[in-house]
Ligand SMILES: Nc1ncnc2c1ncn2[C@@H]1O[C@H](COP(=O)(O)OP(=O)(O)O)[C@@H](O)[C@H]1O
């Protein structure tokens with residue numbers, strides 16, 4: 001059974017078809033690339049999957065169950081989580097505290113009790129989870145630093161750590177490589193593979209072709225809200241329609 005099924009999803013904003021009858025499936029354990037020129041509908045697709053929008057028509061199924069139109073926290077509790085952008089990190093909190101907040105996304109009722117120290121057992125459990133996630137993402141040494149003090153690569157790693165703290169099974173990553181230098185890109189590629197190897201399925205929206213081609217076994221291409229092509233990186237690289245869409249956008 002695919003982990004994610006997008007079935008004939010359409011999303012209209014007034015007269016604009018941001019997504020137009022799009023269907024594709026993501027298999028358990030893969031890193032699926034979702035690519036396409038600016039305005040193609042990639043972020044809109046993520047927002048529909050994560051429950052920030054509901055489709056105008058069509059269905060979204062996660063582990064065989066329809067999630068279209070459910071509330072974001074509901075979908076997150078089921079295990080579908082979007083990575084935070086660096087702009088949504090708590091810049092004045094430490095790395096540790098940022099991930100502690102992430103821990104409680106799935107059990108928000110306990111957030112204040114844990115932060116206020118009202119429930120010692122819960123707090124200890126959360127702190128152990130945070131330490132584990134920070135080590136996993138290579139941020140153990142930076143746990144007391146403020147988020148605002150981190151270099152770009154570590155901010156992005158922290159964003160993933162926050163998502164991991166809520167124990168996702170399907171991670172939606174929106175442009176995690178944007179603005180990175182080659183060294184940061186390589187490091188983020190390693191971290192992304194490590195997340196996959198831990199058993200988490202990933203959908204990756206990304207413009208950095210080195211990262212996309214290196215990480216993804218299969219790509220889904222959107223253009224003007226429609227499914228343009230699907231295939232291996234090698235097939236997509238040579239697909240006439242894809243080349244035309246990108247060159248058209250660049251021109
Ligand atoms: N909330 C919204 N209201 C109106 N139009 C939107 C909204 N969100 C996205 N759009 C439009 O939908 C299209 C797809 O946008 P988006 O999903 O952000 O593209 P991508 O992430 O592929 O660059 C664009 O034309 C964009 O202007």
Ligand SMILES: [Mg+2]
Pocket residue numbers: 042043044
């Ligand atoms: Mg986008």
